[in-house]
Amino acid sequence: MSWALEVATKAGARVASFSTYSAAVFALRMNLPKLIEDGVLDESGNVKGQGKIQMVPPIDASEIPWVSLASTSAPERRRNNIQNVLKTNMSMPLAEVVICNTSMELEPDALALLPNALPLGPLVAPTSRPAGHFLPEDLASLTWLDAQPAGSVVYVAFRSSGFLDATQFQELSDGLALSGRPFLWVVRPKFTTGPGQDRFDLNAFKRRVEGQGLVVGWAPQQRVLSHPAVACFVSHCGWNSTVEGVLHGVSFLCWPYFADQFCNQSYVCNVWGTGAKLRRDERGVVSKEEVQRKVARLLGDGEVKARAATWKEVACGSIREGGSSHGNLLKLVSLLRQQ
CATH class of the missing domain: 3.40.50.2000 (Glycogen Phosphorylase B;)
Structure with a gap:
């Protein structure tokens, strides 16, 4: 532009x-x-x-x-x-x-x-209505979260830009099941790509994890991240998702795909200390064992949880009245009023 x-x-x-x-x-x-x-x-x-x-x-x-x-x-x-x-x-x-x-x-x-x-950030859309996408949100996810213990749920969402091949999708689904943790997984239509993309039976997987996990087509992400049941966020680390996760105090399991996502992962893992990196094996695949291992490690790490809570307060403080971003918003208004 x-x-x-x-x-x-x-x-x-x-x-x-x-x-x-x-x-x-x-x-x-x-x-x-x-x-x-x-x-x-x-x-x-x-x-x-x-x-x-x-x-x-x-x-x-x-x-x-x-x-x-x-x-x-x-x-x-x-x-x-x-x-x-x-x-x-x-x-x-x-x-x-x-x-x-x-x-x-x-x-x-x-x-x-x-x-x-x-x-001026973190910038967040109102949670009362969907914004920035064209798929219907499944509000049943919020009811399901209400029934889960506090700080227990693994939230998995790659939003609009993540695509997994059939092998990787199978490994992720198995890893979530093996974790033993309740999970909420956003799976969009046409969720796999490449050879064998139609071989995964999503309905069979839903039946397999019934009582442990919930799979939805789309979810109101900010309302999910702000829910007390959510413990961590498996994310591609797009900047919007990263900022939203920080604002709501959740820890991250980082799964970057391309573009700026690697830089955002570095913030999470190397600067803020609020998450961990999912690593690929010799096949270039994040294995089910890696998913299971990293979920257990992250959810058992009290220091990461404490840092996530600290950064939440920092992020929220910047947009409150008197915060740095609030002050910059007033500067922008002043600039707009100038002739």
């Missing part, structure tokens, strides 16, 4: 842009030319250097969002991603402010690299 900034500027309009991802990813975007200059990657997105990129949060060079968006078998797509970022970066300074869905407390180091950033 960089063209919109250019058109507005030519028309004499003042411009504020809105970043849908973290301040860290926006800072990484603006520093992409420097990474190329330093030999971390080339202008086609080929990774040249190994090891961590020492920003906050730290990530591997292969996890740079515009590199991970394309597989190694799609070099032209990867090159287009990088070239598009380099081109559109030229228009970013046209924005008077960049509104970010974050707060000074969540991302102080990244925001320090963005002098025109205005953090």
